[in-house]
């Protein structure tokens with residue numbers, strides 16, 4: 001299926017490798033989030049797609065057309081890609097309808113068709129009742145919806161969103177996340193969404209590309225990132241919990257493996273490669289007076305309906321959920337259920353093996 005694809009794309013800025021060999025394909029109609037810490041290359045990848053930057057090497061293709069690479073470069077205005085920025089960039093002197101209509105006026109679309117398409121875009125974004133207002137008379141969330149409607153009206157081949165909710169308060173962000181998801185369901189647009197907010201990425205996207213240091217560490221569904229991270233960075237960056245080094249591991253068999261960690265023999269899920277680390281999510285730990293793991297509570301915070309406990313064992317820190325408040329310093333016993341064991345490619349054990357090979 002045609003869509004947006006990146007093949008071995010790299011970009012260097014004055015000695016900084018902003019993108020380092022990006023390979024990824026986004027299917028037509030897919031909603032993909034780019035997630036990662038500040039400086040990992042998310043915005044650069046988005047700007048390359050929009051045509052505001054030129055890759056040093058590699059190829060960017062949209063629906064089979066090479067946008068950049070192999071001696072070709074399609075100018076931003078010829079890509080038909082919609083962009084929604086964090087700052088809404090609306091014309092202050094135009095009404096909501098005037099702002100949304102503007103891209104069609106630039107393209108000299110006849111007035112009757114313009115009116116029809118503007119009405120449709122306003123309807124899709126829930127703005128029909130506000131068509132005659134000026135941007136100054138709107139809330140932040142409404143302004144962002146105008147920006148989305150203005151981007152959509154041009155019927156773009158793909159929509160790029162650069163931290164579109166970063167300026168909004170928490171409650172509004174949640175409402176706008178729902179608006180984006182509903183919008184995606186109704187239009188089926190291919191969407192690439194940059195964020196450093198993992199809750200947003202996991203809630204909205206069909207798949208999430210977790211980036212670090214100009215590379216994609218893992219590109220998978222939100223469930224796979226949470227349940228089966230491929231390395232220590234993804235395990236630690238996505239979701240809550242603990243990542244601990246294994247003291248030893250048996251041979252994996254049928255997706256299970258016996259590992260040594262926390263002074264115990266533990267059965268874990270795995271993908272077949274000899275594991276080096278264990279990812280333990282809070283819901284995999286149970287407070288259990290008969291459990292084999294001894295730990296001491298070092299922090300307890302209320303999370304609405306439950307408490308989040310940070311627990312120290314001999315050498316490792318764990319995170320668990322509890323229905324009742326625990327006292328800092330309190331000793332507890334825990335049992336562990338089906339954690340995920342994985343092989344971190346950068347772990348010293350793997351590096352030693354590669355050197356010896």
Ligand SMILES: Nc1ncnc2c1ncn2[C@@H]1O[C@H](COP(=O)(O)OP(=O)(O)OP(=O)(O)O)[C@@H](O)[C@H]1O
Pocket residue numbers: 013014016017018036037038039040041042043044045196
């Ligand atoms: N025009 C530029 N000139 C020099 N360095 C740049 C330029 N644009 C980006 N960089 C560098 O490239 C790297 C990637 O930047 P990028 O903006 O893509 O990161 P990001 O993941 O979007 O970060 P943030 O979440 O903070 O926006 C960073 O180290 C950044 O300093």
